[in-house]
Amino acid sequence: MISIPDLIKTNRHYFHKLVASARGCKSPDKQAALCSQAAIFAVRNPCGIFNSWPLEETLLKLADGIASPMASQPEAESFLHVLTRAYASGGHTRVAERWINAAPASGRHDVVLLSQGDRPVPKTLEAATHGKHGKVMHLNAGLHLAKARQLRSLASNYQHIILHVHMYDILPLLAFGTPHFPRPITLYNHADHLFWTGVSIADNVVNFRSLATYINTEFRHIPAERNQLLPLPVTQPPTPLLREHRQNLKAELGLPEDSQVILTMASPYKYAAIEHIDFLATAESILTHNPRAFLIAIGPSLKNPTWQAASQRTGGRIKALGRLPYTEVDRYLTLADLALDSFPFASLTAMLDIARHKIPCLTLHTPVNSYDAFTRAGIVCATPQEVAQRALQELANPSPSTLFPIIEQESLPQGFARHVETQQKALQKTHKVYSFTTDNRSHPTEMELFIGLNHHANISGLKAKVALGIQKSIHKLLRILPLRLIPAPVYSRLESYGIL
Template identity: 35%
Template sequence: MRTGCAPVMSNTINTADARRLEDNFAVFQGVVCAWRNHPGLFASPRLERVLIELGRRSVPPGATSVARRVSRTPRHVLHVLSKARAMGGDSRFACRWMRADGARAHSVAITSQLGAAVPQTFLDSAAATGGEVHRLDDDSCDPIVRARRLRALAERADFVALHVYPDDVVPLLAFAHNDGLPPVALINHSDHTFWLGVQVSDLVVQLRRSSIPLGARRRHVNPQRLATLPIPLPVPHRTQSRAEAKARLGLDRDAVVLLSVGTEFKYAPAGGTGFLDLVLPVMTAHERAVLLTVGPRDTGAWAVARERTRGRVVPLGRQDDPAPLFEAADVYLDSFPFTSPTAALEAGAYGLPLVAYCPYAGDAQVLSPGAPGLDDSVCRLEDANQYVETVSRLIVNADTRQVMGERARQAIEHHHQGSGWLDRLSVVYSVAGEVRPRADGPSEDRFETDRLDVMIDRLYGVDADAVGRMIDTHVRPLPVAARRAILRRMLRVNRSFSFDLFLPTWLATRLSWRPPYWNVIRRSLARSAGERHRAQPCAST
């Protein structure tokens, strides 16, 4: 268990001057380090307190702000994202929400687009409802400037939905003052990691029930401020029959196609049974079975599995459009040891039977599949032998596949699509207008190490580039004077850095082409700067 982030957060929070960005740099460092290298915390009241104090001093309410504004039937919803992407669960969630809830105006505020183009789907989804898309960092990446812009947009909305990354500090700065704000709901896309936002959210919206106990116990959120909203899903429309889809993939008509979709790391063994340990006995026993996996690449253990099964284990790597695979599949197997709930929902919407290995208990159940449409439709097995037997039974029995798949499809349709999903969204709007914000939770951080903490540590491993990402995320947007102060400190501890941190943000983020020798020049300049600094007398630092 890594606890190196804990001293960074705890020692700095009490000493940093909330009025000076450069003095809070180590606080930002703690945020990035915490969510990418699990520290035994899922929320930090102390860290949020410093950021909120900075926001109170730097981001005042609007001139016309009065008491907190409440509406149980909002007319204008503001969706806040860290970055708008064509792929990604948070981006798809926001776009599907806007399209499904077209009776209201929906606008989008993006805190850190960093010069990237906003995907057309966001522009179209917002425009169709009469809303707009705002890039808060279009001409300035200063976090205070972005927070003030977000504050102004929020004060004109009736409801704010936060779809932000775990380490995005802009909402905490923007919403430090509660006066004049509508209800703010944080969408808990990353329920298994540390994140910011508890103390500025009126409602924390869970995407599955298994994360509710974790939110109450480890994030210290009053249960009255916890709600559940299913992931919105479009109704899939088949473009071909299952037999046609198999033929286009070069598979035999008689093949029974097992499909699994997830990010590659979700399949890596975490000190125990891995996904391949579960499925290889199935593949050995059933020559008709073919396993297609989206995410894992054809290397290492996956390449060995392909060879052992004479090509019937097919690791496809990342696929931008897995729809043809869902159309060809007969059975869906959830990723393990870490679930991929959105992919399981999409598979169930196609009418596929869903199978998952779920040996976890307590808070660690967030590592297993969970969603309103999955709770009663996934076949959950706690024993590896039972898993093999269940998948084998589905391979040989088409009628069982049909019954289980139809049950999953109906449950997902009821909770995640159409009027069923809109009914649950109306409840969220209503509840958000009733709860009292920011009056619960401890004042101190509480570190713990239980089964979930250990599993997350094993799954994610050490993120060696966390400090580099932290520098790019939190140093580059700062004013030049603040950047210089931080870089001087970095030189004192012999920390390397990119020389282009001195460039204006708009220039550094838009330099799409660099000559082959650019990195050599940049490293040489940085090294020379470090040598000059270390050659100076100690008194000068």
């Protein structure tokens, strides 16, 4: 068994090596590309750090050297939402859409996608911007500095900039890492448990849970006055399916009419077992004790050998439907008698999407699974055994959802809109560039050790060596190869997949 502290220490050493390599490079474009490689590595491999001043300082110096025309005055009540990429599934893009939908009608909200590649733009995102007098735009393909120049010039037309970017995306730092850019920058902290770039440019950091504020103040060294709390948003649920339609959908899935449906929804990696924290083992225990129960999983697929084996062991009572477009998910949610959050890693947005249908929910406490509303609703279980026990009790004696009344007040459109309006009034009105203390702890937190275990559970053995080998090969290639020799379409495609 690999030592997770040793793995984290090795990763941190390699990250520092990548940053040093970038800082020693003479070509600005290549320096930016190498900084991007360092950030990508720190996000995808547990390094036991939440920030890096040497990395951000290097990018700030590059930002100071970028000359870009800027508008002298922004349009009043205008907002530019900046996304690395937008997706048809998953919670990240949904939050941006719902934020825009909930904003006061008087404002204009545009979206710019930094490296969408050939992915289609979700129609729900286009509809959200059109509903707020805005549109979805794309940056032109190019190297980091050229794209940062475009972004700075575009953003200068807006009163507020809101970042929903990927954790490793360095373009906002290059675009806004100068005091000469006057518009305030708000960073939405959608991955508070991971390393991310942007500490030095975020005038406002919007967190969706109290744990994030603690991590920011304690480890990222972002003072409390720059942190704000905004609950996760959900949309109004559609009209529930009629009983006849529910039975038709059950028949379509091969479920008996009197079956009880347990629903779970998350990205597949969030279910990878860590020691005794095993979602599928817990689900099988529930199905063993309740012959009428079936598990429907959205996200995982039966192409995965682990899920396929679990389905076979339960006689097909575990049905993994794979990834579904967000627009198709609701019809399955209305089937559920009970929802189980994914674990070891929770899927908070998915859980809230289920809970808005007034479906009872259960979640497991782990070092990374924390959401204020779940605690207040009393749905957090201490162990997988408690999850199974409470699930069986709920199926035997159904009770009203304790989570729904809370999200009705703070996450459904009307309640969330009140939070957005309050949050907008509290935003910093000017932009600064901030220095900060590097996170140089010698011992990882319990959360980081847990993330390391999850990382090892998802990528181990030969697969891990291949992934790290590819990362190191790209780094070596970038150091020796003039970037102009990489065709622009190829560079853009690699960037859109988070490789460059």
